[in-house]
Amino acid sequence: MNVRWFGQAAFLLTGEHSVLIDPFAIPEGLGLQSHGMVFDYPPIKGVVADLVLITHEHFDHNGVEVAEGSPQVIRSAAGRFDSCIGEILAIAAEHDDVAGTKRGPNTIFCFTLAGLRLCHLGDYGQARLRRAQKLAIGEVDVLFLPVGGGPTVDVKAAVALVRRLRPRLVVPMHYRTEALNFLEPPDAFLDALDAEVERLDTSEAAVEALLGTRERPRVVLLAPPLR
Numbered sequence: 001m002n003v004r005w006f007g008q009a010a011f012l013l014t015g016e017h018s019v020l021i022d023p024f025a026i027p028e029g030l031g032l033q034s035h036g037m038v039f040d041y042p043p044i045k046g047v048v049a050d051l052v053l054i055t056h057e058h059f060d061h062n063g064v065e066v067a068e069g070s071p072q073v074i075r076s077a078a079g080r081f082d083s084c085i086g087e088i089l090a091i092a093a094e095h096d097d098v099a100g101t102k103r104g105p106n107t108i109f110c111f112t113l114a115g116l117r118l119c120h121l122g123d124y125g126q127a128r129l130r131r132a133q134k135l136a137i138g139e140v141d142v143l144f145l146p147v148g149g150g151p152t153v154d155v156k157a158a159v160a161l162v163r164r165l166r167p168r169l170v171v172p173m174h175y176r177t178e179a180l181n182f183l184e185p186p187d188a189f190l191d192a193l194d195a196e197v198e199r200l201d202t203s204e205a206a207v208e209a210l211l212g213t214r215e216r217p218r219v220v221l222l223a224p225p226l227r
Contacts, residue, residue, distance in 0.1 A: 001114035005222040007041030015114035020049035025063025055122025143167035148175030148183030177224040
């Protein structure tokens with residue numbers, strides 16, 4: 001299975017089918033610069049997907065229109081959904097630590113692709129994972145985890161998620177890079193987590209070659225796409 005990072009929380013996962021998660025599309029006239037915010041990842045273009053998953057309805061996560069082809073779309077909803085890759089498990093969560101009253105709902109997506117169990121946490125912001133959520137998630141091979149703080153979990157909570165879910169591979173996302181300035185860099189998370197860390201010089205990689213073990217997970221930072 002191949003993984004490609006577009007920046008923020010947007011990934012294309014390609015096996016027998018292709019799954020696009022949380023693509024962004026910056027609206028015209030949004031006025032980010034007037035607030036001192038930089039969001040300068042290259043636009044997502046030329047991406048054909050069989051399935052698009054949207055964790056929540058913020059502009060940097062819900063750009064369904066960038067996906068070419070005629071994909072099935074599952075957006076901002078909890079439940080169990082049939083798809084071309086099998087069952088998609090969508091778990092209700094929150095974007096903040098006050099029951100979603102500040103930033104709204106968030107969806108955790110879990111599914112199997114190319115024999116690996118994947119979990120994308122979206123903009124997970126809860127103080128801790130509830131027991132029912134943990135039971136629903138189950139075993140995880142690859143965890144896509146926000147590590148830039150701000151509107152999502154802090155370092156302590158991010159590390160606790162890795163400890164509790166015990167993935168074989170952690171792919172950090174949603175953090176400060178040269179293309180984005182309103183989140184924290186991943187360094188504090190990496191320092192706090194006792195795991196093997198590898199920084200790639202490419203935004204694409206074969207997932208199987210990156211896997212660690214549940215006892216000793218690997219953390220792999222894909223290179224952020226730049227203009």
